[in-house]
Amino acid sequence: MDLTDWLVILAIALAAILFFCKRGGRKGSLTDRARHLHGTRLLLQGAFALWAALLMVDRSFVLPLSVPFGIVTSPHTMLAAALALAGVGAIWSFRASRLLKPRRIFGAC
Numbered sequence: 001m002d003l004t005d006w007l008v009i010l011a012i013a014l015a016a017i018l019f020f021c022k023r024g025g026r027k028g029s030l031t032d033r034a035r036h037l038h039g040t041r042l043l044l045q046g047a048f049a050l051w052a053a054l055l056m057v058d059r060s061f062v063l064p065l066s067v068p069f070g071i072v073t074s075p076h077t078m079l080a081a082a083l084a085l086a087g088v089g090a091i092w093s094f095r096a097s098r099l100l101k102p103r104r105i106f107g108a109c
Contacts, residue, residue, distance in 0.1 A: 001058065039095075053089060
């Protein structure tokens with residue numbers, strides 16, 4: 001895929017996240033709104049990190065000749081960086097899903 005296709009996929013993913021997270025963010029107290037905003041930001045960061053990891057894997061393994069000249073890295077380094085980005089993106093997405101859920105008022109502690 002061309003880089004333009006990757007950028008379109010990123011724009012669609014970020015717009016979808018903003019659209020679905022914006023619907024329920026206006027109700028509740030100031031603390032609830034801050035949690036919702038923080039969760040939305042973490043979800044956007046997670047989506048961007050996963051997108052970057054997929055782009056790195058695509059550019060280094062699927063299309064190795066599309067990397068600009070002068071940048072020479074081993075496949076192990078690119079795979080390690082992509083796995084690190086995917087791991088961080090997964091952690092951010094998990095934390096965001098926990099923050100976007102409504103708080104329990106009377107929880108069994």
